[in-house]
Amino acid sequence: MNFRANVYPERIIFQIAPMVDVLLFLLVFFIMTWNFARNEAEIDVKIPAAREGKENRRPVGEVILNVRRDGSIFMNRRAMSSEELLQTLKRIAELYPDQAVVLRGDQDADYKYIVDALDICRAANIWNVAFATSKPE
Numbered sequence: 200m201n202f203r204a205n206v207y208p209e210r211i212i213f214q215i216a217p218m219v220d221v222l223l224f225l226l227v228f229f230i231m232t233w234n235f236a237r238n239e240a241e242i243d244v245k246i247p248a249a250r251e252g253k254e255n256r257r258p259v260g261e262v263i264l265n266v267r268r269d270g271s272i273f274m275n276r277r278a279m280s281s282e283e284l285l286q287t288l289k290r291i292a293e294l295y296p297d298q299a300v301v302l303r304g305d306q307d308a309d310y311k312y313i314v315d316a317l318d319i320c321r322a323a324n325i326w327n328v329a330f331a332t333s334k335p336e
Contacts, residue, residue, distance in 0.1 A: 262274065262301070263300075266304040266308050266312050268305045270311075272319075274287065281315070284319050285319050288319065288323030291325070292325050298327065299329060300327065300328050301328075301330075302320075
């Protein structure tokens with residue numbers, strides 16, 4: 200007794216529509232990731248090189264402070280005064296107590312500008328501050 204209607208197994212057919220969907224999703228993902236990574240590199244900050252520096256993965260939601268040669272501070276590609284930066288960092292510290300901040304100081308910037316940025320971070324109760332460096336050429 201054979202209860203199966205089909206004696207022959209069904210042929211497996213390659214489905215092109217789901218494959219196109221996945222490829223388009225990956226394309227959009229990589230374009231968006233590249234665009235966000237490029238944003239911080241466009242700011243005119245030349246960070247110093249360190250022989251022992253490692254290139255770390257950038258976590259999502261990372262706060263990056265760029266200190267230019269003239270002492271101006273940029274966060275999210277926007278120039279901020281000391282008071283604006285302090286208020287913004289205080290709000291971030293309230294929401295995320297262990298939030299990391301990456302400080303990208305220009306290699307030609309005076310040390311006092313870097314210390315000012317560190318003071319603002321400390322006043323905002325942000326203790327996890329890292330300094331960005333590049334690899335030597």
